[in-house]
Amino acid sequence: MSESEGPGFVAGLRESIGRLGSAWVARDPVNPAMIRHWCDAMQDHNPVYTDADAAARSIHGGIVAPPAMLMAWSMRGLEPPSDGPDNAEDPGSGVYRALDAAGFTSVVATNSEHDYLRYLRPGDELHSSQVVEDVSEEKKTGLGVGHFVTTRTEYRTQHGESVGRMLFRILKFKPGTGRMAQAGGEEAAARPMRPQPGISRDTAFFWEGLEAGQLRIQQCGACSVLHHPPMVRCPQCGNYDLGWVEASGRGTVYSHVEPVHPAFAAFDPPYVVGLVELEEGTRLLTNIVDIDPEAVRVGMPVELVIRRENSQGSLPLFRPARPARNEVNRARDAVAVGDELPPCPIPITTTLIVSTAIASRDYQDVHHDRDLAIERGSPDIFMNILTTSGLCARYVTDWAGPEAVIKRLSLQLGVPNYPNDTMTMSGSVRSSEAGRVEVDIRGYNRLGNHVTASVELELPPAAD
Ligand SMILES: [Zn+2]
Numbered sequence: 001m002s003e004s005e006g007p008g009f010v011a012g013l014r015e016s017i018g019r020l021g022s023a024w025v026a027r028d029p030v031n032p033a034m035i036r037h038w039c040d041a042m043q044d045h046n047p048v049y050t051d052a053d054a055a056a057r058s059i060h061g062g063i064v065a066p067p068a069m070l071m072a073w074s075m076r077g078l079e080p081p082s083d084g085p086d087n088a089e090d091p092g093s094g095v096y097r098a099l100d101a102a103g104f105t106s107v108v109a110t111n112s113e114h115d116y117l118r119y120l121r122p123g124d125e126l127h128s129s130q131v132v133e134d135v136s137e138e139k140k141t142g143l144g145v146g147h148f149v150t151t152r153t154e155y156r157t158q159h160g161e162s163v164g165r166m167l168f169r170i171l172k173f174k175p176g177t178g179r180m181a182q183a184g185g186e187e188a189a190a191r192p193m194r195p196q197p198g199i200s201r202d203t204a205f206f207w208e209g210l211e212a213g214q215l216r217i218q219q220c221g222a223c224s225v226l227h228h229p230p231m232v233r234c235p236q237c238g239n240y241d242l243g244w245v246e247a248s249g250r251g252t253v254y255s256h257v258e259p260v261h262p263a264f265a266a267f268d269p270p271y272v273v274g275l276v277e278l279e280e281g282t283r284l285l286t287n288i289v290d291i292d293p294e295a296v297r298v299g300m301p302v303e304l305v306i307r308r309e310n311s312q313g314s315l316p317l318f319r320p321a322r323p324a325r326n327e328v329n330r331a332r333d334a335v336a337v338g339d340e341l342p343p344c345p346i347p348i349t350t351t352l353i354v355s356t357a358i359a360s361r362d363y364q365d366v367h368h369d370r371d372l373a374i375e376r377g378s379p380d381i382f383m384n385i386l387t388t389s390g391l392c393a394r395y396v397t398d399w400a401g402p403e404a405v406i407k408r409l410s411l412q413l414g415v416p417n418y419p420n421d422t423m424t425m426s427g428s429v430r431s432s433e434a435g436r437v438e439v440d441i442r443g444y445n446r447l448g449n450h451v452t453a454s455v456e457l458e459l460p461p462a463a464d
Contacts, residue, residue, distance in 0.1 A: 009102065013095050013135040013147070021091045023156075026073045026126040034359075035065050035122075038072065041352075041359035042387070044394040045325055046402050059403050059460050064119035067406045068389040070155060070164045073120070074128040075361035090130040092151040096172060104146050104172040106376045107364070109385035111150075111169040113410040118163050125158040133167070144377065146173025175377030194266045194309050203230045205244055210314040215304050216244040217282055226282040249304030250321065251278040258293045272296050276318050290319035290345050290422040292444040300343065320345050320424055329401035332435040332459045341399045341427040341439065346391060348383065348445065350419040356387035383417035388443070388451050395425040396439055396455045403460045407436075411453035421445045435459045 028034065032050070039049050047054035048064055055063045065073075096107070120126070136148040148171050155164040199207050206229075209216035217226050220234035221241035233240055256274040263269055267287075274288040274296065288296050289305065302318040309315055320343035346352075357367035362384045365372040373381045389409060397404050417423055427441030435458055443451040 010135065010137055010147070013098055016091045016095055016132045017134065018131060019091050021089075021130045023127040023129045024074055024076075024090065026128070027077060028073070030065050030073060030120045030122050030124040030126070032063060032122055034072070035063070035069070038066060038069055038359045038390065041355040042066070042390045042394055044390065044397075046394075046397055048402050054402075059405075060119060060121075062121060064121055066390065066393060067116040067119055067164075068114065068386070068393040068409060069360070070114055070116065070120070071153075071166060071168075071386055072360040072362075073126045074153075074155070077361065078363045090151070091132045092130055092149060095132055095135060095149050099147060099149075099172040103174050106144065106146075106173050106175045106378075107170055107366075108143060108173070108416075109168070109170045109413060110148065111167070111412050112385055112389060113167040113408070114389065115165040115408050116163075116406055117165075118161075119405065120163060124163070126163075127156045127158065128153050130154075139171075141171060141173065142178050143171065144173035144175060144178035146171045173377075175375075178377070191268060192266045194315075197313065202232050206230055207313060209244070209246070210306055210316055213306060215247040215249055215278075215284075215306075215316050217247050217278070217280060219243050219245045226280055228282050228284055245280070247278050247280050247304070251276045251284075251302055251304075251318065253277075253288060253296060253298055253300045253302055253318075254283055255298060256288060256296050258296075274302075274318065276302055284316065287315075287317050288319070289317045290446075291343055291424045292426065292442075292449075295343055295424070295426040295444070297340075319422065323398070325398040326401050329403045329460050330399070331462055332432075333462075335429055335432045335437055335459065337429055337432055339429040341395070341425075341429075341441065344395055344398070344425045346423045346425065346443070348417045348419060348421045348423055350381065353381055353383050353387070353417070353419060356390065357384050360384060360386035360390070362386055378416070380418045383450075385411075385413060388413065388417070391423075391425070391443070392441060392451065392453045392455060395427070395441060396457060399427075399439075400437070400457055400459060404437075405458045405460075406455060407458060408456040409453065410455075411451050413451055414449040415445065415447035417443075417445060417450050418447075421447075423450050430454065435461065 036050050048058045048060055049066055130151050130153045133152050134150040150169045153166045156162050206216055217228050218230040219226050220239055221243050222239035223237040225236040254275040254277040256272050258272050270293045272288040272293045276284050276286055301321040303321040305317050305319050306314050307317055322344055323342040354368045367384045370381050393406055423443040423445045425443050427439050430440045431438040437457050439455045441453050442449050
């Protein structure tokens with residue numbers, strides 16, 4: 001019987017439940033440099049965080065820190081300080097260390113709930129104190145056998161003002177004891193090839209264009225009408241003199257369907273067949289990708305993405321176009337229950353994962369070191385939960401306007417965000433009353449839902 005299976009093991013861990021740790025003083029006061037670094041990495045361009053003039057004119061009266069940074073201010077750094085009278089470790093750290101020693105060496109965050117009592121301003125010095133709220137019995141999960149550990153942290157300023165609270169739940173598990181890490185790769189390898197397109201002398205320009213990164217649409221040399229798919233003769237005027245123009249790649253969904261039966265494994269279900277109306281006016285039959293099929297809407301703006309599928313030729317696919325940031329505050333009475341937020345794709349690159357991990361001062365190796373991530377049972381590095389929080393907050397405020405104030409952000413993580421994927425956010429308004437709005441959102445990648453979250457925010461009163 002291993003140590004972790006002994007009857008006293010969990011009881012020992014649970015002894016720390018409810019004990020309040022000593023306050024940890026953040027290494028740096030809230031400062032514009034770290035705020036800018038965070039906003040750069042998260043691609044959050046809300047001016048109240050970085051533009052002193054715009055922030056001064058806003059309801060904040062000056063620069064504020066993005067609310068989702070709350071935990072980032074009190075991270076302990078690359079080399080955690082040694083214990084001493086001024087920097088005793090959090091009660092949670094003792095539990096994590098005991099789990100490490102028992103073989104539960106891998107870690108993944110699963111839930112967080114942030115309450116923001118007020119936005120932080122440069123000069124605020126955060127004092128945080130933590131309580132272990134729960135340590136679960138041993139659980140079998142897709143990632144492996146492990147224990148969930150829940151902590152609650154209270155944040156105050158140097159003046160004792162309570163400014164935020166956070167509940168945080170992680171899973172500490174034994175690497176290699178789950179089924180999820182390996183499953184994805186095997187399925188992808190077994191997937192049959194898509195049918196090859198039939199390429200003739202009349203259509204070759206189209207396929208050659210894709211290889212060159214262009215979407216080429218046939219155009220009649222005589223009457224200038226566009227047609228797709230390509231033809232041998234202009235259906236409008238009968239001319240044989242046919243050329244092409246390069247399409248911008250922007251369009252909207254004209255109609256769509258999700259084929260379910262019969263199943264074609266080569267298309268990697270679930271998938272969406274869409275008819276896209278290009279801004280040049282002609283329509284193209286394609287797949288709508290990087291979005292939960294249920295979130296596709298007629299009229300949705302989409303953009304071209306050229307991809308090689310199964311190492312065959314390149315295909316013109318379409319994904320939701322990133323919506324522009326709303327620079328005007330959304331009016332309170334303009335928000336209704338059921339309103340949908342526009343889908344927003346976020347390309348998940350190695351750079352995004354690493355730069356956001358560092359901007360949030362999270363130096364866990366699984367967020368930047370591929371070799372170590374694999375050693376710990378993950379197929380690749382993956383996004384940290386603080387980044388997911390930051391991206392959720394950005395998505396909602398980009399929709400609601402720069403002066404919307406987030407009061408609460410509660411999220412649950414599902415499948416990880418690995419590099420070379422796209423997470424597409426979507427959402428809808430759950431409640432709206434007296435300027436207080438609750439929005440349900442989720443981020444979907446090719447493995448499923450990465451995050452489901454609810455965000456409560458206050459919209460500013462209408463300008464005079
Ligand atoms: Zn013609």
